[in-house]
Amino acid sequence: MFEWHRTIQKMINIIESELWQDASDEIALTTISQKLGYSKYHVAKQFKALTGITFRNYLRLRRLAYSVIELRDTRERIIDIAIKYSFSSQEAYTRAFKATYGITPNEYRKRKMPLVLKNKQNIFDPYYLGIGESSMNxxxxxxxxxxxxxxxxxxxxxxxxxxxxxxxxxxxxxxxxxxxxxxxxxxxxxxxxxxxxxxxxxxxxxxxxxxxxxxxxxxxxxxxxxxxxxxxxxxxxxxxxxxxxxxxxxxxxxxxxxxxxxxxxxxxxxxxxxxxxxxxxxxxxxxxxxxxxxxxxxxxxxxxxxxxxxxxxxx
Missing domain, CATH: 3.20.80.10 (Regulatory factor, effector binding domain)
Structure with a gap:
């Protein structure tokens, strides 16, 4: 009954472990789908159904979240942070950052105000889903x-x-x-x-x-x-x-x-x-x-x- 919950959780775990890779959303989806053994279309459809967010948007928000910490804790150039998290340019990164958080990366770096960072999705939790423990030992x-x-x-x-x-x-x-x-x-x-x-x-x-x-x-x-x-x-x-x-x-x-x-x-x-x-x-x-x-x-x-x-x- 919860097979797809497990599958999408595996997908999310792969995203987290390979978030640093300099790859487009399309390449990332292709790679993960191949690892899971399903078509890109089917994986993307189930991802949206169970998380309420598209794969592309989820990956973008997680990359942005990690970039916030880089801005907060390092002196890395904004352009370097943008490229590290797979944005095509500093302009594209700034647009995405401002659309998500309401300020630019440069403004955030000066102020370091609290921001709502995207959490890692937790799709398969046996207790939340009502399955309970898997072992009686x-x-x-x-x-x-x-x-x-x-x-x-x-x-x-x-x-x-x-x-x-x-x-x-x-x-x-x-x-x-x-x-x-x-x-x-x-x-x-x-x-x-x-x-x-x-x-x-x-x-x-x-x-x-x-x-x-x-x-x-x-x-x-x-x-x-x-x-x-x-x-x-x-x-x-x-x-x-x-x-x-x-x-x-x-x-x-x-x-x-x-x-x-x-x-x-x-x-x-x-x-x-x-x-x-x-x-x-x-x-x-x-x-x-x-x-x-x-x-x-x-x-x-x-x-x-x-x-x-x-x-x-x-x-």
Whole structure:
């Protein structure tokens, strides 16, 4: 039933791995279609049906997104960046850049304002599609690690929704809030330099972006999403997001090591969440500090799944 979801996800992964190649959109589509074993027409049709965007436009937006980071972080000439990302000239690159972001590459380089960068499409997610885990072998689960750490002072840039309780439910609700949908927020966060939890450095893959659990004054929990930034961060921030200063604080960390997301993703999250919910803070001399956000870091291939729960020592 989801064969084409898998196929198009493979196509997207190929695009990401070969994005640097100096090739036209037509040559790229031909090459990828041959690798997948389907005609260009059929692949392009299915790509549009499942992503809501044409192959040509998707590739253009991903190339532009990577070019933004080059403009932000390097002194490469604009013409060289344009050519690197397969634009025929600096003029063509500037036209495409301004049409997408509303400013020219030169204006962006001077200001470095937050921009909505195109995310990598995620067409095949078994949990989002309702398939669930592909393995029932719970022996693949690891023992949950529990330890105390101290995080230095930092900033947390985020949006929140008191009615949400998990990642998928959060974004479903946020789709109804103008300017706070997943693509917009994640794209903006990607354009901001210096996320403390960044691992791969790849844009459009939610690198450095984390979830969170927060509590209102009544004790009701909601869900938050954002990035941690250095305490001295001075750059421009998106107007639709909240930025708070977080002091140096102790956390109890509940974690599971790296795992196969498709096989045991739900079981891992459930095991870590259960360890948190069943943990006796008082026996260990702490109380949970519900005035602060519980950070949720989810990176199956490189980190695993972790919850950073803020605590205070009992008096």
């Amino acid at each position: 719970k022996n693949e689960l690891q023992q949950i690690s529990i330890k105390e750490v101290t995080l230095p002072a930092h900033k947390f840039l985020y949006i929140k929704n008191i009615e949400a309780h998990d990642y998928f439910g959060f974004w479903k609700l946020q789709e109804q809030v103008p300017g706070q949908d997943c693509n917009t927020i994640s794209g903006l966060l990607d354009s901001i330099k210096g996320a403390l939890d960044s691992i791969t450095g790849k844009i459009g893959e939610f690198d450095g972006q984390i979830g969170g659990i927060f509590y209102d004054e009544t004790g009701k929990s909601g869900y938050a999403y954002g990035i941690r930034l250095p305490a001295d961060y001075k750059g421009e921030l998106p107007s639709q997001m909240i930025c708070i200063d977080v002091p140096k604080r102790n956390y109890i960390v509940f974690s599971h090591g790296t795992f196969d997301y498709e096989k045991i993703g739900a079981s891992v999250c459930r095991a870590v969440d259960d360890a948190f919910n069943n943990y006796d803070f008082e026996v260990n001399g702490y109380i949970q500090d519900k005035s602060a956000v519980v950070y949720q870091i989810h990176n199956p291939e490189r980190v695993g799944y972790r919850l950073y729960v803020p605590v205070k020592e009992m008096k």
